[in-house]
Amino acid sequence: MELQQKITILSGAARYDASCASSGCSNDTPQRGMGNTSQGGICHSWSDDGRCISLLKILLSNDCRYDCAYCVNRSSNPVQRASFTAREVVDLTMEFYRRNYIEGLFLSSAVRESPDHTMEEMVQVAEILRNEERFGGYIHLKIIPGSSSDLVRRAGLAADRISVNIELPSGESLKRLAPQKRKESILAPMKFIGSEIGTSLVERRKSRKAPRFAPAGQSTQMIIGASPETDLQILKLSQGLYSRMNLKRVYYSAFVPVNDDNRLPVLSSPPLLREHRLYQADWLLRFYGFSAEEILSDDAPNLDESFDPKTAWALRHPEFYPVEINRADYATLLRVPGIGVTSAKRIIAARRFAPITPEGMKKIGVVMKRAKYFIICSGRPFEKTGQQPARLRQTLLLGDGSELAAPRQLVLPGMG
Amino acid sequence: MKKYLYDGTPEGLVSAISSILESGDDPQQVFLGVRKDTLFEEGLFLRNDSAKAEALFERLRLRAPDAVHTLWYFMMAETEDIESSLMRYVALAFEHGNQVNGYLTHPDVKAVVGTARKAGRELHRMKGLLRFEQLRDGTWLARMEPDHNVIQPLAHHFSRRLRGQEWFIYDVRRRSAAHWDGGVISFGTVEQFSRPELSEEEKVMQQMWQTFFKTIAIPERKNPRLQKSNMPAKYWTYLIEKQDGQNR
Ligand code: SF4
Numbered sequence: 225m226e227l228q229q230k231i232t233i234l235s236g237a238a239r240y241d242a243s244c245a246s247s248g249c250s251n252d253t254p255q256r257g258m259g260n261t262s263q264g265g266i267c268h269s270w271s272d273d274g275r276c277i278s279l280l281k282i283l284l285s286n287d288c289r290y291d292c293a294y295c296v297n298r299s300s301n302p303v304q305r306a307s308f309t310a311r312e313v314v315d316l317t318m319e320f321y322r323r324n325y326i327e328g329l330f331l332s333s334a335v336r337e338s339p340d341h342t343m344e345e346m347v348q349v350a351e352i353l354r355n356e357e358r359f360g361g362y363i364h365l366k367i368i369p370g371s372s373s374d375l376v377r378r379a380g381l382a383a384d385r386i387s388v389n390i391e392l393p394s395g396e397s398l399k400r401l402a403p404q405k406r407k408e409s410i411l412a413p414m415k416f417i418g419s420e421i422g423t424s425l426v427e428r429r430k431s432r433k434a435p436r437f438a439p440a441g442q443s444t445q446m447i448i449g450a451s452p453e454t455d456l457q458i459l460k461l462s463q464g465l466y467s468r469m470n471l472k473r474v475y476y477s478a479f480v481p482v483n484d485d486n487r488l489p490v491l492s493s494p495p496l497l498r499e500h501r502l503y504q505a506d507w508l509l510r511f512y513g514f515s516a517e518e519i520l521s522d523d524a525p526n527l528d529e530s531f532d533p534k535t536a537w538a539l540r541h542p543e544f545y546p547v548e549i550n551r552a553d554y555a556t557l558l559r560v561p562g563i564g565v566t567s568a569k570r571i572i573a574a575r576r577f578a579p580i581t582p583e584g585m586k587k588i589g590v591v592m593k594r595a596k597y598f599i600i601c602s603g604r605p606f607e608k609t610g611q612q613p614a615r616l617r618q619t620l621l622l623g624d625g626s627e628l629a630a631p632r633q634l635v636l637p638g639m640g
Numbered sequence: 641m642k643k644y645l646y647d648g649t650p651e652g653l654v655s656a657i658s659s660i661l662e663s664g665d666d667p668q669q670v671f672l673g674v675r676k677d678t679l680f681e682e683g684l685f686l687r688n689d690s691a692k693a694e695a696l697f698e699r700l701r702l703r704a705p706d707a708v709h710t711l712w713y714f715m716m717a718e719t720e721d722i723e724s725s726l727m728r729y730v731a732l733a734f735e736h737g738n739q740v741n742g743y744l745t746h747p748d749v750k751a752v753v754g755t756a757r758k759a760g761r762e763l764h765r766m767k768g769l770l771r772f773e774q775l776r777d778g779t780w781l782a783r784m785e786p787d788h789n790v791i792q793p794l795a796h797h798f799s800r801r802l803r804g805q806e807w808f809i810y811d812v813r814r815r816s817a818a819h820w821d822g823g824v825i826s827f828g829t830v831e832q833f834s835r836p837e838l839s840e841e842e843k844v845m846q847q848m849w850q851t852f853f854k855t856i857a858i859p860e861r862k863n864p865r866l867q868k869s870n871m872p873a874k875y876w877t878y879l880i881e882k883q884d885g886q887n888r
Contacts, residue, residue, distance in 0.1 A: 322772065324771055324782070358804075
């Protein structure tokens with residue numbers, strides 16, 4: 225098969241992978257006023273769907289012997305199969321890098337003969353790049369569940385980031401939809417990676433010569449809406465992954481039916497809004513000091529469709545507002561809808577010089593059409609604060625109808 | 641309001657600012673602009689004094705290193721008409737030190753920091769969008785037409801990233817070029833430019849990249865507007881993936 229045809233098949237099969245194709249950019253956070261979308265990561269291009277391209281995102285092979293219900297590449301599907309040799313992937317990466325097309329490589333694969341066999345080949349790609357080609361760019365390797373810890377270690381020593389897909393939010397769902405994968409074969413390498421990263425950090429503090437292990441951390445990905453878990457269950461899972469396994473990122477991808485299968489729910493369309501809300505809630509966990517239990521409860525275990533989770537929290541907690549812009553501390557400012565990490569920091573920096581006026585708030589970049597209901601500036605309100613929650617709900621809804629029409633990312637279930 | 645003029649060069653600007661700050665004038669009451677050499681132009685011309693400019697940079701570096709950074713980026717923007725803001729910004733930087741960049745509610749700080757940020761953004765963007773092509777003789781050439789004059793920091797970026805290959809970066813608009821020979825960067829201007837022949841391998845790899853670019857997009861989600869807003873059309877001239885035909 226010609227190289228060009230392989231690229232077509234194997235990048236086509238990789239495009240549905242949710243994690244952004246880059247080291248630092250995150251095009252999965254489309255919400256305005258919440259976080260900075262490109263924190264230092266370099267985007268090299270933007271594809272026709274508007275997503276950032278920064279890595280050669282590709283599968284080593286789509287020739288799978290597993291049969292996961294939700295995946296295009298499952299063995300029972302009649303799709304055209306292709307596999308690269310390690311050399312081919314190495315050469316493509318180098319040639320693209322020399323021309324400044326990419327920051328590096330994001331390599332994943334279907335399970336060909338066995339997890340170890342496939343993983344070995346993937347690790348070889350990374351090792352050839354590092355040792356023979358002296359490649360200093362970015363490498364992200366997906367770990368095939370069930371591969372030996374020796375291979376996982378080699379992967380972590382060669383790559384900047386490694387990730388194991390958790391696939392589905394619970395063990396039962398995994399058993400039902402991906403019967404050849406076991407929960408333990410996913411969690412074990414995650415734990416292992418977490419502890420190796422920790423050890424390497426400690427060692428490197430002692431000596432700069434100690435080897436780096438996945439210096440950009442580990443991430444994971446799960447499919448949303450293919451199984452019955454609530455948002456609360458999902459967020460608690462993510463919270464645990466962040467705090468106990470030290471993950472850098474959890475990616476959510478809305479389930480898109482690509483196969484007819486009676487184990488799968490029938491959806492009129494992929495739950496994109498739900499995916500979007502989960503990403504917003506995830507931001508609250510990571511950067512805003514919220515806990516899963518604050519965002520959702522057993523009585524209301526799913527995220528509000530009409531409001532982003534921070535506004536939803538604000539509406540449930542009128543006693544917290546109004547916030548005084550010229551006195552509130554950083555954590556409090558962050559709880560104001562319309563004030564993100566950047567504007568909270570800017571507010572604190574600017575008020576050292578002079579009290580901030582309503583004019584100044586705009587200069588700083590606060591989303592006032594949202595924030596104005598929740599703040600006062602040197603004692604002066606912007607709007608009638610302290611409105612009845614029900615009234616405020618309505619004002620926000622009507623005043624911000626665009627929220628529902630926000631661009632959403634459609635992502636299909638991933639591989640590996 | 642007192643009016644001062646300078647010669648329009650970055651160095652002239654910095655030395656003029658230095659003179660004004662030394663003069664004891666209240667920066668709020670002073671205007672600074674480029675000398676246009678018209679007959680009835682009013683204002684006191686401040687001579688370009690590179691030693692003075694150097695000295696100001698040095699003093700500022702000690703007092704507010706972040707402001708030096710901002711100044712650098714500001715210069716890349718090659719903007720005119722906000723020199724007075726820059727002068728007041730520098731005065732504020734001496735007064736407040738590094739914290740000055742946080743004073744975004746001040747109109748002059750906002751103008752200067754905003755301009756610098758825009759330049760910084762384009763520099764960052766070009767780090768991703770610049771495309772190197774391999775020539776017949778094995779060297780590499782990248783062409784660009786950025787709005788800001790970013791060639792110097794850009795060349796430094798690539799001297800680290802593409803250390804192992806000999807390359808040229810050519811700013812088509814400003815006719816300036818950077819050359820990396822594998823050991824040192826040199827800068828110069830180019831009088832006449834004709835694009836050299838590409839290597840055979842280059843044509844093949846460009847095709848591979850075009851193929852990848854096409855298939856990595858999710859077809860059900862075509863979104864040309866989002867693509868354009870992230871990657872404005874003014875940059876497409878030199879993007880391999882945005883060329884359909886063979887000739888550019
Ligand atoms: S999800 Fe991975 S293991 Fe499962 S069928 Fe798809 S490629 Fe194979």
